[in-house]
Amino acid sequence: MVIVAVPSGGNGGLTSILNPRFGRCESFTFVTVEDGEIKQVKTLPNAASDAMGGAGIQAAQTLGNNNATVAIVGNLGPNAAQALGSLNIKLYQAPNQQITVKDVVQEYIDGNLQELSGANVGSHFGMGGGFGRGRGGAGGGGGGRGRGRNL
Amino acid sequence: MPEKAKIITVTGGKGGTGKTLVAVNLATMFKNAGKRVLLIDGDVENPNTYLLMNGELENKAPVYFFKPSIIETKCSKCGLCSKNCATHALLHVDGQYPIPFLTVCSGCKLCYKICPEEAIKEDYKTIGWTYETKKNNMDLWIGELKPSEARSAAVVEALLDNLKELLEKEPQKYDIIVLDTAPGAHCDVELLLESADLIVPVTEPTKFGKLDLLRIIELIELLGKPYKAIINRSSLLGFKEKFLEELERKDIEILGDIPLDDEIVQSYCQGDPLMDENSNFNKEGEGYKSFITIFENLNKWIREKKTASMEGA
Ligand code: SF4
Ligand code: SF4
Numbered sequence: 001m002v003i004v005a006v007p008s009g010g011n012g013g014l015t016s017i018l019n020p021r022f023g024r025c026e027s028f029t030f031v032t033v034e035d036g037e038i039k040q041v042k043t044l045p046n047a048a049s050d051a052m053g054g055a056g057i058q059a060a061q062t063l064g065n066n067n068a069t070v071a072i073v074g075n076l077g078p079n080a081a082q083a084l085g086s087l088n089i090k091l092y093q094a095p096n097q098q099i100t101v102k103d104v105v106q107e108y109i110d111g112n113l114q115e116l117s118g119a120n121v122g123s124h125f126g127m128g129g130g131f132g133r134g135r136g137g138a139g140g141g142g143g144g145r146g147r148g149r150n151l
Numbered sequence: 152m153p154e155k156a157k158i159i160t161v162t163g164g165k166g167g168t169g170k171t172l173v174a175v176n177l178a179t180m181f182k183n184a185g186k187r188v189l190l191i192d193g194d195v196e197n198p199n200t201y202l203l204m205n206g207e208l209e210n211k212a213p214v215y216f217f218k219p220s221i222i223e224t225k226c227s228k229c230g231l232c233s234k235n236c237a238t239h240a241l242l243h244v245d246g247q248y249p250i251p252f253l254t255v256c257s258g259c260k261l262c263y264k265i266c267p268e269e270a271i272k273e274d275y276k277t278i279g280w281t282y283e284t285k286k287n288n289m290d291l292w293i294g295e296l297k298p299s300e301a302r303s304a305a306v307v308e309a310l311l312d313n314l315k316e317l318l319e320k321e322p323q324k325y326d327i328i329v330l331d332t333a334p335g336a337h338c339d340v341e342l343l344l345e346s347a348d349l350i351v352p353v354t355e356p357t358k359f360g361k362l363d364l365l366r367i368i369e370l371i372e373l374l375g376k377p378y379k380a381i382i383n384r385s386s387l388l389g390f391k392e393k394f395l396e397e398l399e400r401k402d403i404e405i406l407g408d409i410p411l412d413d414e415i416v417q418s419y420c421q422g423d424p425l426m427d428e429n430s431n432f433n434k435e436g437e438g439y440k441s442f443i444t445i446f447e448n449l450n451k452w453i454r455e456k457k458t459a460s461m462e463g464a
Pocket of ligand 1: 221225226227228229230231232233249265266267268269270271
């Protein structure tokens with residue numbers, strides 16, 4: 001049995017759309033998968049969606065506290081990547097297109113998603129420029145810019 | 152009665168406007184005039200005043216920054232620290248030890264103070280250094296942020312703590328203190344502006360120069376500090392007149408302007424301040440003369456301020 005966490009829009013759920021901004025998505029949908037089938041679905045609002053800083057870390061914490069062992073993500077910053085890594089949560093890259101939680105979990109079950117080894121965007125990527133001086137990728141983060149996605 | 156040192160902060164909304172050139176040469180002219188001068192380089196991500204003066208970095212002292220570290224033998228995994236950390240720098244999952252994320256930690260020490268088990272050790276990391284040097288008969292303090300660190304304000308604070316201590320212990324050691332800030336209008340610049348008696352924003356006659364000048368002036372006015380601007384590279388493409396007009400319309404007073412000048416470039420390359428009395432630059436050069444005018448205007452301004460404050464008293 002695995003619990004797959006998917007950052008989702010709105011209140012979450014199987015029919016909601018995957019939100020590529022990991023730390024700042026509106027909700028998380030936790031999907032329990034067993035024997036290649038979706039067994040159970042749970043949703044939680046993302047408490048970190050408008051946190052001042054460390055949103056990725058706080059979001060990772062939510063995943064950890066809900067026993068997720070797999071996360072399917074769009075964009076992942078260095079802090080979030082490191083936090084998920086230290087919780088031994090396996091990361092998979094979502095396809096770069098609008099997709100429902102249900103479909104992306106199915107892609108995962110079918111083995112069509114690539115495993116991700118670390119961050120794929122710099123820090124504060126999803127912040128809409130809130131922080132005064134852009135300062136490249138936060139040092140020491142996990143893996144820098146693994147695989148640049150063309151957005 | 153001897154007076155307390157006057158603090159003049161040189162700033163600029165944008166990088167490369169010539170802040171450091173102005174700060175070094177103002178300090179040098181005060182020194183020429185027999186004043187006891189301290190120059191502080193607060194552009195901690197890019198300190199280069201000493202290069203302009205052929206100085207060395209001496210008397211290195213580390214700047215420490217709090218870093219939480221968890222003593223696992225004491226920690227009860229209660230998660231209180233994580234719940235209360237405003238920057239979410241402590242990752243805590245039920246049943247596990249919290250994990251600090253130092254890149255987000257603000258160093259506030261709250262976790263250390265509230266941990267019921269005293270399981271957070273008061274630990275420190277070095278995030279930069281301060282230096283104290285003597286060069287050309289003036290004292291030079293420099294702050295330097297360690298590459299890969301992000302908390303420049305903490306290094307600026309270290310410089311200002313030293314300054315505060317100096318002003319308490321020996322308020323009359325210097326007549327003039329010149330502060331050079333980083334470009335921009337962020338929090339470490341604000342700290343240096345707050346300490347100033349007079350502020351001199353340096354700009355250049357371009358659209359970007361104007362926008363950045365207006366931005367920094369907004370901050371200066373918020374802090375309620377007196378300021379007068381200097382326009383560097385004023386002969387640039389003949390924009391000066393129009394630029395001056397616009398500033399006048401906005402009621403921005405000018406201390407003077409510095410034209411493009413080969414000797415300024417040369418002084419940069421040689422690491423000899425243009426205005427040093429021992430330098431052999433042309434005393435009739437346009438750059439040289441412009442600095443003399445600026446210095447006269449600055450002294451006049453200081454005198455006006457003094458009379459005003461005496462009348463006010
Ligand atoms: S507050 Fe102290 S005891 Fe509780 S989790 Fe944090 S470090 Fe451990
Ligand atoms: S020092 Fe402050 S910011 Fe850093 S981990 Fe502790 S509570 Fe959080």
